[in-house]
Amino acid sequence: MTEIAKRGAEVEPAEPPTLLTAEDIARLLAEIHAVRDDPEAAHGRTDDLHRAVLATIAAGAPDAELLAAAALRTETLDFARWCA
Template sequence: MTVEDVAHRLAEIVHHQGDDEAAHGLADDLHLDVLRSIAAGAPDPEMLAAAALRSETVDFGRWCA
């Protein structure tokens, strides 16, 4: 996974931000995929993590059952 991959995924989250459940699921999936990529030895893990954390700036309801 690259920072560009994360940027594309963030754009998808923004696209779905009107649907809290969809956006939240996409953000959770992004975070897991970034963690898996880092665990597998991705270069620049700090950059990947920082890029993924930008999902926290997208405005949608974050709630859990």
């Protein structure tokens, strides 16, 4: 077995992931933009978006490249970013 293996039948998520579309990502980007004055909220929503996109790609999204590029648009949103 490799160190990183694709999730197999032996480990199933509690709920199937919600598969995102490019339109979903655009809506989520708008929501992050709307809360950009609250950096903690914007950062949290950005993390949630990135996780959801990764889950969608891992589930086999045929437009993975488009979804990843759309999610990276979070880098163009102007809000304070920091890590504890």
